[in-house]
Amino acid sequence: MNQRSIFTIFILFVIGFILFYTGHPETIPEAGWRAFVIFFLTIIAIILKPLPIGALAIIAMTTATVTKTLSLEEVLLGFGSDIVWLVLAAFFISLGFIKTGLGTRIAYYFVTILGKKTIGLSYGLLASDLILAPAIPSVTARSGGVIFPITEGLAKSFGSTPEGKSERKIGSFLMMVAFQGSTITSAMFLTAMAANPFIISLVQDAGYTVSWGLWALAALVPGLLSLLLLPLLIYKVYPPTIRDTSDAPRLARAKLKEMGKLKREEFFMLMTFVLLLALWIGGGFFGLKATVAALVGLSLLLIFDVLDWKDVLKEHKAWDTFIWFATLVTLASSLNKHGFTPWLSQQVVGLVGEMPWGIAFLLLFLIYFYSHYFFASNTAHVGAMFPAFLLVAIGLGTPPMLAIFALAFASNLFGGLTHYGSGPAPLYYGSGYVNLKIWWKLGFLVSVMNILVWLIVGGAWWKVLGLW
Amino acid sequence: MNQRSIFTIFILFVIGFILFYTGHPETIPEAGWRAFVIFFLTIIAIILKPLPIGALAIIAMTTATVTKTLSLEEVLLGFGSDIVWLVLAAFFISLGFIKTGLGTRIAYYFVTILGKKTIGLSYGLLASDLILAPAIPSVTARSGGVIFPITEGLAKSFGSTPEGKSERKIGSFLMMVAFQGSTITSAMFLTAMAANPFIISLVQDAGYTVSWGLWALAALVPGLLSLLLLPLLIYKVYPPTIRDTSDAPRLARAKLKEMGKLKREEFFMLMTFVLLLALWIGGGFFGLKATVAALVGLSLLLIFDVLDWKDVLKEHKAWDTFIWFATLVTLASSLNKHGFTPWLSQQVVGLVGEMPWGIAFLLLFLIYFYSHYFFASNTAHVGAMFPAFLLVAIGLGTPPMLAIFALAFASNLFGGLTHYGSGPAPLYYGSGYVNLKIWWKLGFLVSVMNILVWLIVGGAWWKVLGLW
Numbered sequence: 044m045n046q047r048s049i050f051t052i053f054i055l056f057v058i059g060f061i062l063f064y065t066g067h068p069e070t071i072p073e074a075g076w077r078a079f080v081i082f083f084l085t086i087i088a089i090i091l092k093p094l095p096i097g098a099l100a101i102i103a104m105t106t107a108t109v110t111k112t113l114s115l116e117e118v119l120l121g122f123g124s125d126i127v128w129l130v131l132a133a134f135f136i137s138l139g140f141i142k143t144g145l146g147t148r149i150a151y152y153f154v155t156i157l158g159k160k161t162i163g164l165s166y167g168l169l170a171s172d173l174i175l176a177p178a179i180p181s182v183t184a185r186s187g188g189v190i191f192p193i194t195e196g197l198a199k200s201f202g203s204t205p206e207g208k209s210e211r212k213i214g215s216f217l218m219m220v221a222f223q224g225s226t227i228t229s230a231m232f233l234t235a236m237a238a239n240p241f242i243i244s245l246v247q248d249a250g251y252t253v254s255w256g257l258w259a260l261a262a263l264v265p266g267l268l269s270l271l272l273l274p275l276l277i278y279k280v281y282p283p284t285i286r287d288t289s290d291a292p293r294l295a296r297a298k299l300k301e302m303g304k305l306k307r308e309e310f311f312m313l314m315t316f317v318l319l320l321a322l323w324i325g326g327g328f329f330g331l332k333a334t335v336a337a338l339v340g341l342s343l344l345l346i347f348d349v350l351d352w353k354d355v356l357k358e359h360k361a362w363d364t365f366i367w368f369a370t371l372v373t374l375a376s377s378l379n380k381h382g383f384t385p386w387l388s389q390q391v392v393g394l395v396g397e398m399p400w401g402i403a404f405l406l407l408f409l410i411y412f413y414s415h416y417f418f419a420s421n422t423a424h425v426g427a428m429f430p431a432f433l434l435v436a437i438g439l440g441t442p443p444m445l446a447i448f449a450l451a452f453a454s455n456l457f458g459g460l461t462h463y464g465s466g467p468a469p470l471y472y473g474s475g476y477v478n479l480k481i482w483w484k485l486g487f488l489v490s491v492m493n494i495l496v497w498l499i500v501g502g503a504w505w506k507v508l509g510l511w
Numbered sequence: 512m513n514q515r516s517i518f519t520i521f522i523l524f525v526i527g528f529i530l531f532y533t534g535h536p537e538t539i540p541e542a543g544w545r546a547f548v549i550f551f552l553t554i555i556a557i558i559l560k561p562l563p564i565g566a567l568a569i570i571a572m573t574t575a576t577v578t579k580t581l582s583l584e585e586v587l588l589g590f591g592s593d594i595v596w597l598v599l600a601a602f603f604i605s606l607g608f609i610k611t612g613l614g615t616r617i618a619y620y621f622v623t624i625l626g627k628k629t630i631g632l633s634y635g636l637l638a639s640d641l642i643l644a645p646a647i648p649s650v651t652a653r654s655g656g657v658i659f660p661i662t663e664g665l666a667k668s669f670g671s672t673p674e675g676k677s678e679r680k681i682g683s684f685l686m687m688v689a690f691q692g693s694t695i696t697s698a699m700f701l702t703a704m705a706a707n708p709f710i711i712s713l714v715q716d717a718g719y720t721v722s723w724g725l726w727a728l729a730a731l732v733p734g735l736l737s738l739l740l741l742p743l744l745i746y747k748v749y750p751p752t753i754r755d756t757s758d759a760p761r762l763a764r765a766k767l768k769e770m771g772k773l774k775r776e777e778f779f780m781l782m783t784f785v786l787l788l789a790l791w792i793g794g795g796f797f798g799l800k801a802t803v804a805a806l807v808g809l810s811l812l813l814i815f816d817v818l819d820w821k822d823v824l825k826e827h828k829a830w831d832t833f834i835w836f837a838t839l840v841t842l843a844s845s846l847n848k849h850g851f852t853p854w855l856s857q858q859v860v861g862l863v864g865e866m867p868w869g870i871a872f873l874l875l876f877l878i879y880f881y882s883h884y885f886f887a888s889n890t891a892h893v894g895a896m897f898p899a900f901l902l903v904a905i906g907l908g909t910p911p912m913l914a915i916f917a918l919a920f921a922s923n924l925f926g927g928l929t930h931y932g933s934g935p936a937p938l939y940y941g942s943g944y945v946n947l948k949i950w951w952k953l954g955f956l957v958s959v960m961n962i963l964v965w966l967i968v969g970g971a972w973w974k975v976l977g978l979w
Contacts, residue, residue, distance in 0.1 A: 052814055095820040098813040105806040115593050115800055122596075123587035332583055338573040345566040346520055352563040356831055359824040 048093035052102070055084050055093075063110070068386075075383035077112040082374045082426075089423045096420075097363045100370035113377055121369035121376075125334040126240040126247075130180055130368060132337035133234045134361035136319070137179035139349050143308040146175055146189040151295040151302075154197070158291035161213055161283050165220040165274040168194060169228070172221070173270065176228040176235040177259075177323065178316055178340075181360060182458075183466030185235075186225035191470055194221045198476065200294055201285055205475035214476040216283035220274050222471040223459045223489045227273065230455035230497075231266040233258040233333065234323070237364055238421040242451045244372050245430050248379040251443055253451075255323045255333040261448050261508065265501035269493055276492055281485060311347045315340050371426050379430060388434035400440035405498075407436055408449055412494065415457035415464055425454050442511030449498060456493045460486045516561035520570070523552050523561075531578070536854075543851035545580040550842045550894075557891045564888075565831045568838035581845055589837035589844075593802040594708040594715075598648055598836055600805035601702050602829035604787070605647035607817050611776040614643055614657040619770075622665070622763035629681055629754050633688040633742040636662060637696070640689070641738065644696040644703040645727075645791065646784055646808075649828060650926075651934030653703075654693035659938055662689045666944065668762055669753055673943035682944040684751035688742050690939040691927045691957045695741065698923035698965075699734040701726040701801065702791070705832055706889040710919045712840050713898050716847045719911055721919075723791045723801040728976065729916050733969035737961055744960055749953060779815045783808050839894050847898060856902035868908035873966075875904055876917055880962065883925035883932055893922050910979030917966060924961045928954045 062080045071079075085103040089096055107113040121127055140146040150171035157167035172190050179185035198204070198214030205214070229236035233243060233255045243253055305313075322336035344350040355361075378384045395403050411432050418424040429450060436446035458465030462472035462482050472482060505511055530548045539547075553571040557564055575581040589595055608614040618639035625635035640658050647653035666672070666682030673682070697704035701711060701723045711721055773781070790804035812818040823829075846852045863871050879900050886892040897918060904914035926933030930940035930950050940950060973979055 049814060049816070094813060097824065098820040101806065101813060102810045105803070105810040108803050109807060115803055116591070119591035119593060119596055121591070123584070123589070123591035125583050125587060128587055128590075335573070335576050335583055338569065339577060342570045342573040345562060345569060346517060348517070352566040352831075353827075356565065356827040357825075359821075362824050362830055363820075 051091055051093035052088070055088055056106075059084050059106070071386050072382040074112070075378065075381035075386060077110065078107075078374070078377040078381045079383040081107050081110075081112055082378055085371075085374060086423055086427045089420065090418070095363070097366045100367040103374065104370055107374070107377075113373070117377065118370075118373055121371075121373035122365075124244065124369060124372055125332060126244045127365065127369045127372060129234065129334040129337055130237055130240050131361055131365045132334065132341045133178060133180040134364065135350065135355050135358060136315070136337065136340050136344065137181060137184055138354055138358055138361075139308075139312045139315070139344050140175060140179060141184060141188055142354060143306065143312045143349060144302060145309045145312045146171075146179075146185075147193065148299065148302055148305075148309065149174055150189060150193045151298050154193070154295035155292045155299065158295060159287075159289050161216065161286050161288050162274055162278055164197065164288050164291055165217055165278075168217065168221045169224040169270050169274070172224055172228045173231070177232045177320060178234065180234050180237050180239070181364075181466070182225050182229045182236050183470070184360070185228075186221065186467040187470045190221050190225070191467065191474075194218060195474060197291060197294070200290070201288065203285070203476075210476045211284055213283045213285045213288070214474075215481075216277060216281060218471050218474060218476040219277050219281060219485055222467060223273055223277070223485075224270060225467050226456050226459040226465060227266060227269045227493070229458070229465075230452045231259065231262040234337075236421065236455055237368065238425045238454060239451070241368060241372060241375075241422060241425055242429060242454055245375055245379075245425070245433070246447055246451075248376045248430065249433055249437070251447060253447065254327045256325075256327050258451075259324070261501075261505055261510065262452065264504040265452070265497045268500055269496045272492060272496065273489065276489065277485065280488065281481065308349045311349045312344070315343050315347075315349070318343070368422070371422065375426055375430060384430045384434055387431045388438050391431065391435045392438040395435075396439060398439070400436075403439045404436050404441040404446065404449075407432055407439075408453065408498070409494075411450060412453045412457050412490065413460075415460050419463045421454060421458055421465060424457070429454065444510035445502065445505060448501070448505060448510070452497050452501070453494075456490065456497065459489055459493075519559055519561035520556070523556055524574075527552050527574070539854050540850040542580070543846065543849035543854065545578065546575075546842070546845040546849045547851040549575050549578075549580055550846055553839075553842060554891055554895050557888065558886070563831070565834045568835040571842065572838055575842070575845075581841070585845065586838075586841055589839075589841035590833075592712065592837060592840055593800060594712040595833065595837045595840055597702065597802040597805055598705055598708050599829055599833050600802065600809045601646060601648040602832065603818065603823050603826060604783070604805065604808050604812065605649060605652055606822055606826055606829075607776075607780045607783070607812050608643060608647060609652065609656055610822060611774065611780045611817060612770060613777045613780045614639075614647075614653075615661065616767065616770055616773075616777065617642055618657060618661045619763040619766050622661070623760045623767065626759035626763060627755075627757050629684065629751050629756050630742055630746055632665065632756050632759055633685055633746075636685065636689045637692040637738050637742070640692055640696045641699070645700045645788060646702065648702050648705050648707070649832075649934070650693050650697045650704050651938070652828070653696075654689065654935040655938045658689050658693070659935065659942075662686060663942060665759060665762070668758070669756065671753070671944075678944045679752055681751045681753045681756070682942075683949075684745060684749060686939050686942060686944040687745050687749060687953055690935060691741055691745070691953070692738060693935050694924050694927040694933060695734060695737045695961070697926070697933075698920045699727065699730040702805075704889065704923055705836065706893045706922060707919070709836060709840060709843075709890060709893055710897060710922055713843055713847075713893070713901070714915055714919075716844045716898065717901055717905070719915060721915065722795045724793075724795050726919075727792065729969075729973055729978065730920065732972040733920070733965045736968055737964045740960060740964065741957065744957065745953065748956065749949065776817045779817045780812070783811050783815075783817070786811070836890075839890065843894050843898060852898045852902055855899045856906055859899070859903045860906040863903075864907060866907075868904075871907045872904050872909040872914065872917075875900055875907075876921065876966070877962075879918060880921045880925050880958065881928075883928050887931045889922060889926055889933060892925070897922065912978035913970065913973060916969070916973060916978070920965050920969070921962075924958065924965065927957055927961075 067076045153167035158164040203212035203214035319340040535544045621635035621638045626632040671680035671682035787808040
C-alpha cells in the first residue's frame with residue numbers, strides 16, 4: 044500500500060490546500076467552510092482508504108488543529124462525549140458474550156426450540172441475533188462472530204456446501220436470512236450498531252433528544268414485523284430444497300451438552316446483561332444515562348472477573364472505533380456549529396421547497412437510502428449525508444421525530460443492499476453460498492420490503508406513539 | 512486473584528459507603544468530601560491492586576457518576592485533556608523508536624564513541640537514555656526496553672554475570688548507573704515520564720502554567736550535573752573490577768554493522784524526532800502546544816508508514832495509561848474544584864505556618880521525597896501528595912515556581928530509592944546484579960546527591976532564570 048497511499052494522502056492535502064484558499068460561496072462562514080473541507084476530505088479518505096480509518100482520524104484531528112480550523116480543546120472534545128463512551132463500554136461488554144460462550148449458547152438454544160423446519164431454523168437465528176443486539180454494538184462481532192459460524196455449521200451439517208454445488212439445499216437460504224436480519228436487528232436498538240450512537244449525537248447537534256428507550260420503542264413494531272416477514276419473503280423467492288430439518292434441534296442439543304452447564308462467567312454475564320437491559324429501558328425514569336448504565340455493566344464484569352482487563356486492552360476494534368468515532372463526532376458537530384450544515388440545508392430547501400413535505404421527504408429518504416450503493420461503510424454514509432438530510436427534511440416541514448427515526452432506521456437497513464455495504468456483508472458473501480447477482484437482487488427486494496414496513500407501518504406506529 | 516480481589520473491592524466499597532455518610536469536618540464542602548473519599552479509596556486500591564489500575568479507573572469513574580459525586584460530563588472530561596493526549600501520542604511515537612531499532616542503534620553508537628573505559632561506557636548509556644528521553648514517556652519502555660538489554664548484553668560480553676558470581680566485574684556498576692540515570696533523565700523533560708504531564712495538569716489546576724520548553728530549561732543545569740556526578744559517585748563507592756573496556760566499542764561496532772545502514776523507517780523516525788524536538792522547544796513562540804506537536808509527529812509516522820495503525824492499536828500500555836491517567840486527572844482536579852485540596856492545605860499551613868518558608872519548604876520537600884519508600888508507583892504518589900504539598904508550600908510563602916519545580920523533579924528522582932519505586936526498578940533489580948542491601952544503600956546515597964544538586968544548584972539556576 045505504501046507509496047500509493049502516501050500519494051493519495053498528498054493529493055488530498057493539495058486539494059484541501061486549494062479549497063482552503065480559493066473562493067467559496069460568500070454565504071458560508073469562513074470557519075464553516077474550513078470545517079467542511081476537512082470533513083469532506085476525511086470522508087473521501089475513508090472511502091479511498093489509503094490508511095485505516097483510525098489513522099485517518101488522527102491525521103484529520105491534527106490537520107484541523109494545525110490549520111486552526113478547530114482548537115485543540117474542540118478537537119479532543121469528542122473523546123469525552125458520552126455517546127462515544129457508550130460505544131466503547133458496549134464494545135467491552137459484548138466481549139463478555141463472545142468470550143464466555145453465552146452468545147453461542149443462546150443461538151443453539153433457539154435452534155433447539157425453533158429448528159424443526161427450515162423456516163423455523165431461520166427464525167431461531169433471527170431470535171438469537173435480536174436477543175444479543177442490545178448489548179453488541181459491533182454488528183460484525185454479533186452477526187459475524189456469533190450467528191455466522193452457527194449458520195455455516197448448520198448448513199454443512201445438512202450437507203449443503205458451495206464446494207459440493209449443494210448450496211441451495213439450505214445454506215443459501217439461511218445465509219441470506221441471517222445476513223439481512225442483521226441489518227434489521229441493528230436498526231432496533233441504539234446500541235446494536237456502532238453508527239447508531241453517532242446518529243444520536245448528530246440528532247443532538249440538531250437540537251433533538253432520543254433516549255435508548257424511545258429508540259427501542261419506535262423500532263419495536265416495524266422491527267418485529269420486518270423480522271417476521273423476512274424469512275417468508277426469502278422462502279418464497281429463493282426457497283431452500285430441504286424444508287424439514289428435524290435433525291437440527293438434535294444437533295444443537297448435542298452442542299449444548301458439549302458446552303455443559305452454564306459456567307460461572309456465563310451466569311454473571313447473563314445477570315449483568317439483564318441488569319443492563321433493565322437500566323437501559325428503565326433508566327430514563329430516574330435520570331440514569333445509557334452511558335452510565337453501560338459503565339456499571341462494564342465495572343461489574345471487571346469486578347466479577349468475567350472480563351480480564353487484558354482482554355479489554357486487547358480489544359483493538361474497540362480502541363479503533365473509539366478514535367475514529369470520536370473524531371467524526373467532533374468534525375461533524377463542528378460543521379453544524381460553524382454554520383456549514385445549516386447553510387447546505389438552506390440551499391437544498393431552496394431547490395425542493397415548493398413540494399409538499401410528504402413527497403419531498405419521500406424523495407430525500409429514497410436518495411438517502413439508495414445512495415448506499417456508493418458506500419462501503421454505514422458510518423461514512425451517515426457522516427456524509429445524515430445531518431444535512433435531517434435538517435433539510437425538517438426545513439421542508441417534515442415532523443422532526445418522523446424524519447429522525449425514518450433516516451436513522453434507514454441508516455441500518457441500507458446495509459443489506461450490497462455485498463460490501465455493512466460489516467458482516469463481506470463475510471456472508473465470502474462464504475460462497477449466494478452469488479453476486481442473486482445477492483444484489485435479493486438485497487433490492489428486501490430493501491423494498493423494509494422501506495414499506497418501516498415507512499408505512501412504522502410511520503403509523505410513530506403516529507400512535509404521538510411522535511408526530 | 513479472584514475471590515480475594517472481589518473481597519478487597521467489596522471492603523473498599525463498604526468503607527466508602529461509611530465515609531460518605533458519616534460526619535466529616537464541617538469546614539469541608541460536601542462535594543469536596545465525596546470527591547476525596549472516591550479519590551482516596553482509588554489510590555488505596557491502586558496500592559492494594561485487587562485489579563489492574565485501568566480496571567480500577569473504570570470502576571472509580573462509574574462510582575463517581577452513579578453516586579452523583581461528579582456528572583458524567585465531568586468524569587469524561589479527562590479523556591479530552593490535552594495533557595492526557597500528549598502522553599497517548601508520545602507513547603505511540605516512542606513505539607517508532609523501539610520498532611525501527613533506532614533506539615538501539617543510538618545506544619550502540621554512544622558505546623562506540625564513549626566506551627573505551629568502564630566509566631565512559633556508563634556515560635554512553637546515560638547519553639543514549641538522555642537522547643531518547645524527550646520522546647519516550649514510558650521510562651519502563653525507554654530504560655527497560657532499550658537501555659537495559661544493552662547494559663545486560665555488555666555486562667555478559669565482559670563475562671560479568673550473577674550466576675558466575677562475577678557481577679561486580681562490571682555488570683553491577685553499569686546496572687546501577689543505568690537505573691539511577693533513568694530517574695534523572697525522566698526528570699529532565701515533560702515528556703520523559705508518564706506522571707510528568709499529570710504533574711503539569713495538577714499545576715494548572717493550581718493556577719500556574721509550565722511549558723515543555725520551560726520544564727526542559729529549568730532541568731537542564733541540575734540534570735546534566737546529576738548525570739555527570741552519578742557515575743563518579745557510584746564508581747567511587749561501588750567500583751567495578753574491570754576498568755578498561757577497550758573491547759566494548761569493537762563489540763558495538765559489530766552490532767551496528769549487523770544492523771546495516773540506516774533503514775528508511777529509521778530515517779523517517781529520526782527526521783520526525785528532530786522536527787518534534789524543534790516544535791517542542793520552539794513551538795511556544797508561535798503558540799503551538801506540545802500536544803499538537805506530538806499529533807503532528809504521530810501523523811507523519813503514520814503517513815510515512817513508520818508506524819502501522821495496527822501497531823498503534825496493539826500498544827496496550829498506551830491504552831491502559833490513557834484510561835487510568837485520564838481518570839486520575841479528572842479525580843484529582845475534582846478534589847481541587849470541589850474545595851478539598853485547598854481545605855487540606857489550610858489545615859497543614861495552620862500547623863507549620865509559624866516557620867520561615869525556607870525551613871518549612873525543606874521539611875515538606877523531604878517528607879514528600881522520602882515518603883516514596885511507601886509507594887510502588889510515581890503516579891499514585893504524585894496523585895496522593897503533590898497537589899496538597901504544592902498548595903501548602905505556596906501558602907507558606909515559597910515562591911510558586913521554586914515549589915513547582917522542586918516537587919516536580921523530586922517526583923522523578925525519588926523513583927531511585929527502592930527496587931519497586933519506579934517502572935524499570937524491578938527489571939534492573941531482577942537481573943540479579945545488585946543485592947537488596949546495596950540497592951537501598953546506593954539508592955539513599957544517590958538521593959542525597961540528587962537532592963543537593965537539584966535544590967542548591969537547581970535553586971540557584973532557577974534564580975538566574977528569574978523563576979523566583
